[in-house]
Amino acid sequence: MITGIKRDHQRFKQIVKGKIKQNLKKYMTQGEIIGRQGKDLVRIPVHQIDLPHFRFGQRQSGGVGTGEGEAGTPVGTSGQEGGQKAGQGEGEHTLEAEVSLQELAEMLAQELELPRIEPKGQGSLAAKKSKYSGIHNIGPNSLRHLKRTYREALKRQIISGQYNPDNPIVVPIKRDFRYRIWKPVPQPQNNAVIIYMMDVSGSMGDEQKEIVRTESFWIDTWIRANYKDIDIRYIIHDATAREVDEHTFYHTRESGGTLISSAYRMALDLIKKDYPPDEWNIYAFHFSDGDNWSAEDTKLCVDLLKGDLIPKLNLFCYGQVESRYGSGQFIKDLLDHFREEERLVTSKIENKEAIYRSLKEFLGKGK
């Protein structure tokens, strides 16, 4: 059975997301139903668009029902039984179940982009690179593989009994010759790398780390969904910096002082080692509470940024979370020095709600 429902469904989802037919937005109501997934109750948002009709106001309307009860007994009329069930009994918690990560990333993609991405690196010159990865029995002499050729000859001689261990002379004949062959390997059009740096010093409370992790998680999700073959590196720092893997980055808890320059140095090292700027688009994100150890270190950071880092980068994003202890001075220092610098973006993230705004500040389109 073929119905057009999938297209209707797609269209409805687009309306819900506000992409088309904005005029219907005012008729939209968001209800939710409580479902069950395994042990958990899940809260499933259900959107309804209610086209206007001449109809009776709901409040005044009474009705007829059946059941026990005296006059004055309240009746549930709205039929949302699920709503009353939720929250009953301990240990039942509800989860949001609506959009998949993939869908969310697609939604983000509507509004975000990696700015100033440029064709860089080998990949942009030749979309396909030849890689010598195989052996064949015909080919040009220039690609002759001597070792394999002699091995074939040796095998042939042993099998045919011509080989004399006392006088090990191996003479290849034509059918022994082996040649290297190549395979074209697609190269990414744009080489890009993202370097995350996070301040995990003592002044960063759990809440701040949570915000940072959430934000970098979304940047990550979005990037992975929209750009293929992107390198991602993670650096955490307190007074010293170290490179970590993804898991550690999202899960580590440390404490200590803060020397931001350590992270910048580390990033610089990484770039020098692995990502020559003429071949790579490099994006760096740094999250901190802005509470650097000393003014000297801040000065060092500024110098590092100005002299080394920023010229190599497509974009440097600095996100500062609000901290109870920190002075939050760093963002001001950065702004003082880099107000004119297009490639440095700062954003203040006061709380979780601000994450989305901050994402847009970093990666919003049309800047």
Place this chain on the structure above:
Amino acid sequence: MRHILPPELHKAHQEIREIARGYGLDTFDIIFELVDYDEINEVAALGGYPTRYPHWRFGMEYDYLNKTYTYGLQKIYELVINNDPCYAYLQKGNAIVDQKLVMAHVYGHCDFFKNNMWFAHTNRKMLDEMANHATRIREFQDRFGVEVVENFIDICLSLDNLIDQYSVFQATQQRQKSDLLQEEDKNDSVGLRKFQSKDYLESFVNPKSFIEEQQRKIKEDQEKQRKFPVKAQRDVLQFLLQFAPLQGWQQEVLSIVREEAYYFAPQAATKIMNEGWASYWHSTIMTQHVLKDSEVIDYADHHSGTVSARPGQLNPYKMGIELFRDIEDRWNKGKFGKEYEECEDSSEKARWDKKVGLGKQKIFEVRKLHNDVTFLDSFLNEEFCERQKMFVYGFNRRTGQHEIVDRDWRKVKNQLLFSLSNFGQPIILVEDGNYQNRGELLLVHQHEGMDLEYEKATETLRNIHALWSRPVHLITKYNSQNKLISFDGKEISEKDA
């Protein structure tokens, strides 16, 4: 489409068909389709018709069905459409006993579709008609743009309850023919009414003031006759179709929406009866014939779920089946007519049994002649209300919730009938298509105690304006005060009227 059922279902179908015929159920040929859950959700979202015109609201319905099915909140057992042949859908993976129940239920529905007089006018080739509608609307979308056409459909849908739900007995052509112009020339011959008199008495017998009065009246009458439409018209869509300045394709779209609204109207008008009738028959066929011992528990579970009475809600399945059974019982025992009504001894009434055995005959008659309103009006009585524990509830402003108000059966009945009349929709009429002699449109809401939802009413007014293109007005009441709400294309205004 898969027409071939697996052998065990095919056998069950044949068995049920024979039993149904034996009882005198008279149906179109019924074709059962076995579909999986996703397909049944798809078809259900489209109102039972695999081919509908493209529109987001079907997607919305699908979205809901899909989510609720996924999280185990609902499952569609049965889906049947009013068509010849009648198509019904069975969901793959349901237990065989459920499938049998659904088949028996479908036979009830189909008999109802075919024989109930409120369905007599419906197009029995609607499956094809819907597909034609889809083709036409797709053509329009190709020519004028998807969004343009869809927006127009949205507007039409917003008005699709403004049909004359009781006009279904006028043949389609008659409904379309206008009675607006027929009276036009009637009044030319009507002259001044004067008393005969001699010349010299003329000014006394017919004084000037009298003549003027007469002239004014005639003029007024003529004004009235020129009123357009002559009689207030309930089929607002029809009026717009004829007189709104629409482009060809827009007229077509509006008439498609209107046609489908009329097609679905009887189903809304007979919900309680239709479900009651089908439940009555699945219950009869299953428990007296088809059910195997091993299936009794599952059947009982499913059946009781279908007809369960939820506190505070009216389950049409339950109400319908109970009332049909009550009628059957009363007519079997002869509990009707003058003698029974006049009997004042309640215990004698309760014991009453004349063994007239007219029950089956009566319920078949009822299913032919009634709709929900007349069904309840004729057969809902005190004993029934009490037995079903029915009550009236209302909104209590003080506590902010709905509460039980009364259990008096007359009030229950009144409230029920009120909520069903005009299918729970407000009655809106076209009063004047040339309001203030400026080509403006005046609608009147026949206020019967309940106010319109203001926000929705103004939005709907905007939509009517989009079709009429001249200012539109609605007379209604808010808090017992007559109001004239107007939309002139720019803003909503409101004044006492």
